[in-house]
Each structure stands twice: as structure tokens, then as C-alpha cells.
Amino acid sequence: MAIVEVRNLTKEFDGGKVRAVDGVDLATKEGEYLVLLGPSGCGKTTLLRSIAGLEQPTSGDILIDGNVVNDLPPRARKIAMVFQSYALYPHKTVLANIVFPLRAAKLPLEDRRRKANWAAELLGIRHLLERKPRQLSGGERQRVALARALVREPAVFLLDEPLSNLDAKLRASARDELKRFQQEVGTTTIYVTHDQVEAMGLGDRIAVLSQGKVRQIGRPVDVYDDPADTFVATFIGSPPMNLVARGDTLVGFRPEHLLPASYVKGDAQPVKLTVDRLEYLSGDRHVYGTVTGVGERTRVIARLPATVGDPIESGREYDFAVSRDRLRHFDAATGLRSVS
Amino acid sequence: MSEGLPEGIDRHAPRSAAEGRHGSEGLPEGIDRHAPRSAAEGRHSSGGRKLADREGTLAWLFLMPSVVYIIALVGVPFVLAVGFAVSDVTAGDPSFDFVGLANFRAIFDDPVFWRSLGNTFLFTGVSMIFIVIFGKILANILVADFKGKWIVRFLVLLPWTTPATLGAIAWLWLLDSIFSPIDWVLRKLGFIDGNMYWLGEPQLAMGSVIAVHVWRLTPLAAVIMMAGLVAIPRDMDEAARVDGAGFWRRMFEVTIPLTLPVIAVSALFGAIFTFTDMAVVDVLTNGGPNNATQVLTSWAFFRGIDGGDVGQGAAVALFLFPLLLAAAIAILRAVRKLEVR
Numbered sequence: 070m071a072i073v074e075v076r077n078l079t080k081e082f083d084g085g086k087v088r089a090v091d092g093v094d095l096a097t098k099e100g101e102y103l104v105l106l107g108p109s110g111c112g113k114t115t116l117l118r119s120i121a122g123l124e125q126p127t128s129g130d131i132l133i134d135g136n137v138v139n140d141l142p143p144r145a146r147k148i149a150m151v152f153q154s155y156a157l158y159p160h161k162t163v164l165a166n167i168v169f170p171l172r173a174a175k176l177p178l179e180d181r182r183r184k185a186n187w188a189a190e191l192l193g194i195r196h197l198l199e200r201k202p203r204q205l206s207g208g209e210r211q212r213v214a215l216a217r218a219l220v221r222e223p224a225v226f227l228l229d230e231p232l233s234n235l236d237a238k239l240r241a242s243a244r245d246e247l248k249r250f251q252q253e254v255g256t257t258t259i260y261v262t263h264d265q266v267e268a269m270g271l272g273d274r275i276a277v278l279s280q281g282k283v284r285q286i287g288r289p290v291d292v293y294d295d296p297a298d299t300f301v302a303t304f305i306g307s308p309p310m311n312l313v314a315r316g317d318t319l320v321g322f323r324p325e326h327l328l329p330a331s332y333v334k335g336d337a338q339p340v341k342l343t344v345d346r347l348e349y350l351s352g353d354r355h356v357y358g359t360v361t362g363v364g365e366r367t368r369v370i371a372r373l374p375a376t377v378g379d380p381i382e383s384g385r386e387y388d389f390a391v392s393r394d395r396l397r398h399f400d401a402a403t404g405l406r407s408v409s
Numbered sequence: 410m411s412e413g414l415p416e417g418i419d420r421h422a423p424r425s426a427a428e429g430r431h432g433s434e435g436l437p438e439g440i441d442r443h444a445p446r447s448a449a450e451g452r453h454s455s456g457g458r459k460l461a462d463r464e465g466t467l468a469w470l471f472l473m474p475s476v477v478y479i480i481a482l483v484g485v486p487f488v489l490a491v492g493f494a495v496s497d498v499t500a501g502d503p504s505f506d507f508v509g510l511a512n513f514r515a516i517f518d519d520p521v522f523w524r525s526l527g528n529t530f531l532f533t534g535v536s537m538i539f540i541v542i543f544g545k546i547l548a549n550i551l552v553a554d555f556k557g558k559w560i561v562r563f564l565v566l567l568p569w570t571t572p573a574t575l576g577a578i579a580w581l582w583l584l585d586s587i588f589s590p591i592d593w594v595l596r597k598l599g600f601i602d603g604n605m606y607w608l609g610e611p612q613l614a615m616g617s618v619i620a621v622h623v624w625r626l627t628p629l630a631a632v633i634m635m636a637g638l639v640a641i642p643r644d645m646d647e648a649a650r651v652d653g654a655g656f657w658r659r660m661f662e663v664t665i666p667l668t669l670p671v672i673a674v675s676a677l678f679g680a681i682f683t684f685t686d687m688a689v690v691d692v693l694t695n696g697g698p699n700n701a702t703q704v705l706t707s708w709a710f711f712r713g714i715d716g717g718d719v720g721q722g723a724a725v726a727l728f729l730f731p732l733l734l735a736a737a738i739a740i741l742r743a744v745r746k747l748e749v750r
Contacts, residue, residue, distance in 0.1 A: 143651045144651065150647075153644075221652070
């Protein structure tokens, strides 16, 4: 177990034309599951590859367990990485894949066998040891890749979108397994994804990245309920947070907090909602409409849970409300959260 | 049988009824449907369906040049060679008389033939080993990223782009018995006193011929292997690096196994080019000294063209065919095995 720390890390490509990682400061906690979340091209994979030692940072430091590892090759950093493609060696059996790092570390045969069996047992792939990677399903390949990472007993796991090659159904169960696996081994893990559902579900904390910068680091609930800026507010949540302009500020509220007025108790901000369109999605009703009464007229989305049974039709105006403690205010110019 | 019969009739009846229905009710529809279609066909033939749309015709058209080429320059000469090999045709008497296997008996009795055969295998085998090794090394250099790599790539490819004979003539001068610059350098460095007579000593002559051949074919092998190296997903090498594998382990446990099919293909090409090549031998040593560098191709040429005994020349040349066929099949099967793995 270890703490990974990144200090003012910058990585430029094409002689400074592209700044993939732009002054990132980040530190994991002991045994933490930290998710790097962001849209594609935000620099999250570059950041992970820099930590792995596959990219040389332009400036800044990477520390693992308090030691600067900038000049160490990947093999000396006590890390293990699972690639998006899993990168299993196609000509080797599953067993040979798993023991490959141990052979590279010149471990005696007896230890290699013991550790491979332990990892295979933990991931439930003992019956697959003699197969070749091409004879495995996507989920099995992912587990082999994890086993190969696990046997090295690394200080840090680096996972680069390991679920993105799985189909939707398998992804949900694989996510659950990944989380249990990490809790079992208790190793510090940095996980890269563009999928907010994965991030919210897996992460002890989430670092939201955009354009090479960290926008916010926090627990899933913090990132969701108290976004640091409008990027985080609209990137996380589906449908995203509604933003309504009011003078110099933007007023934000989550779709699930925009409810018919009778359902909002306490100090509420009343609004009028003119409904355009309705969608029924897994029990919820998504109501698309134009809101007035908060600030400027703005198109917003309300998400009504199945427990809200009021009839709603398109083309009509309804009295809706948002609980005041659910309103978030952002500076219209910078997009940053303003205190209020 | 008796039970099946009514069934059969039953099954048949509705079908014929259906057909009848189609026949009677379908008619007006058919006319309706047919009318616009024929109009559409009319439009097509007036310019919608061009030659470029007729894939069957195009396929033949595009294949034709290579088919003609192969028939004219491979098929016809092959049939001719088979014909000549069982005839007594000579340069002086081109009339065709069937002699059966007499030419083959004659060449098998000739010790030079057996010497040439042995030389051919030695020549091909040793060249192959060096071509694959040097090709692999050069391929690694070609894919590496460094300053001025374009000039290195250019220099690496130069021997392959030079016509075989021109390259061989340049080497003929480099290996000259008296004025060899290689000898001059060795003399200046104090390694030798006189001359090496590169092409005059039997062993040195063989070595020289092999060296020139390796020089000429290595770039081709390197480019083929480079294509294989480039095709390996980058993840694979990175995963091996993260897994703690050093340069040699990555090379022998990841890169080489993954590129084995491509290495086999480059070996196949190299073997066939070496086996069938006579330009280097012909220019450098003319098969000498004392047939020390004689190979089957050059021996066939000396017998059939220089010596004028077309029948025996053809028989020697034809002897290559089953060997090459066997080699090609063996290596192609190896490649397929590797691919399905």
C-alpha cells in the first residue's frame, strides 16, 4: 500500500502545442480508490500513464510513498497497470500471462506457482489457466489482466478504463467485482474512466478533470451535490444540473429537485414550468420545459420519481418548486461556485 | 407409407392452391410491379449502370494483366522447360526429339551437379540465418524514433533498390584480387601482408558470395519485419514494461513470438530469392574457383545456355522446382499454424 502524489504535473505534446496535463496537484490516501473522471481528451489517461512511467512529464513531480519516481522506469515504481485493451500476451496461456511479471522479477518457480494460484483463486479463473487469451470472453480477459497485475503485489494499481470493452450487462457485474476485489486486497488504486456511473459507483473519491486541469476532488456525494464549478455540475448527473442565469450568477439545481410545488416542503423557491415534452425512463418521468421565476426563461429538465403521480401534460403550465437548500450559485463569468 | 400419402397430398394441395392464388390474383400486381421496374431498367441502361458498376466484368478486367503476365512469363517457360528436359534439344540442333529421362541420368552422373546442389543448400541456409538476424536488427532500428532516422532508413533500403547486377559488380571491384579496398584497409591496419584473394580461395569465395547476398536481401527482410513490428499493439510492449520485463525479455518473449509469422514470411521470401538467384554468383565468381561456388541456377545456365545443351540445362533447372515447392508449402503451413494460434 502506498500514497501516490502528483505535484504541479504538466505534460506537453508536439513541442508544447498540446498541453494534455496542465499543472495537476493530486494525492491519494492510503488504500484509497481514486477515480479520474473526465470527457475524452481531458488528460486523464496521460496523467495515469505519467504515474505509470510510460510518459515522461514535461515538468512537475510524481511521488510514490514519498519518493520522487520521475526518473524511475515503470518496473521500478511498484505499480501494476490494467490496460483498456487488457494487453494480454496472445501467444501465452493464461497461467504464463499471470506469471510473466514474476518471471521478470526472477522469482523461484515454487513462489511463482503459489502466487499465480492465489491470484487465480481470488479472481475465480483457476479453470482457465491452460487457455489462451483468445479463448476467453471479455470479462474473463479482464480478470486475467487483473490477476497479472495482482501477482506482483504492487503498491498501486493503475486501471485505464478496464470496463469499456465489456457489454453493458457485464459491465455492471464487473464493476461490482472490481470494487469488492479492491476492498479485499486494500491496495491504493487509481482508476481512469469517462463513465460517471462507474466513477460514482467505484470511487472513494473522484477527481474530475477537464482540459488537463483538476476541477474538483471529492467524495461522489460531494462532487454531485456540491459541484465546484459549472463544468462539474453539468458533466456529472444524467440529466445534468439545470443552470438558470440570474444577473451575474447562474442558479443551479438538479432535475430531481425540481418537483411539483406540493411535494416541496419548507423554504422553497416557487417556479412556473411550461412543459414541452415528457419521457418515461425506467420508472422516472423526465419533463422537458421552460422555467420562469428563478431568473431568465431557460429550458430545463425535471426528473419526477415514480412516487410523484400528478398528471402532467405537454403544452400546459404547472407550479413547480425547488427547495432553497438545493439551489447552487455559480459566478456567470468564471463558472466557479459562489458562496451563498 | 399409406399414412404418409394423404399427408403428402394434403401438403401439396394448399401449396398448389397458393400458387394458383398467386397466379390469378398476382397477375394485375405483377403487371403493376413490372411496369415501373422495366422503366427503371431502361433508365439504368441509358446511363445509370456503367462499367464501373459491373463488378464481375471489372474483376476480370483488373485480373487480366497479371493473368497474362503469369501465363506468358511463368506458365509458358515452365511448360517449355518440362518439354526441353525430356528432349535432346541443343543450341546447335533445335529439333525436338523425345529422350525420356536421359538428361536427368546425365546430370545425376555429373559430380558438379551434386556439388552445386550442396552449395545451393549451404548458400541458402547460411544466407537465411544472417538475413533473418540482420533483418530483425535493422527492423528494430527502422521502427525506433531518433533524429535523422530518414537518412538511416534511406541507407538501409539502398541495397535493395540497387539492381542486383550493379550491386554485384560494385562488390566485384571491392573484392578484386589485387586492388581490393578491403585488402588495402586490412593491410593498413596491419592484419594481413599480401592480398586475401577473396574470390580466388574456395572458402573465401563462398563466404563472399554469401556476404553479398545477405547485404542485398537484408533490407527486404527488414522492411517486412518492420511491418510486423509496427502491427504489434503498443499496449503489449507497455504492459511488458510495467510487468518489469527488460529489453531482452520483451524482445524474446513478446516481440519475436508476436512477429513470428512475419519473420517466417520474410524467411520464405529470402529463401526463394536466394535459391533462385544466380546474378551474384555469375558476376562475382562465375561459379569458380573450380565450381566451389557453383549453385544449381548458375550450373543450369552454364549447361543450357553457355554450354548449349538446352535439354540438360532444363533438367537441372527443373530439379529446383520440387525443392522450392516443398519449401514454400512447409513455410506457408508454418505461417498458417502461427496465425490460428
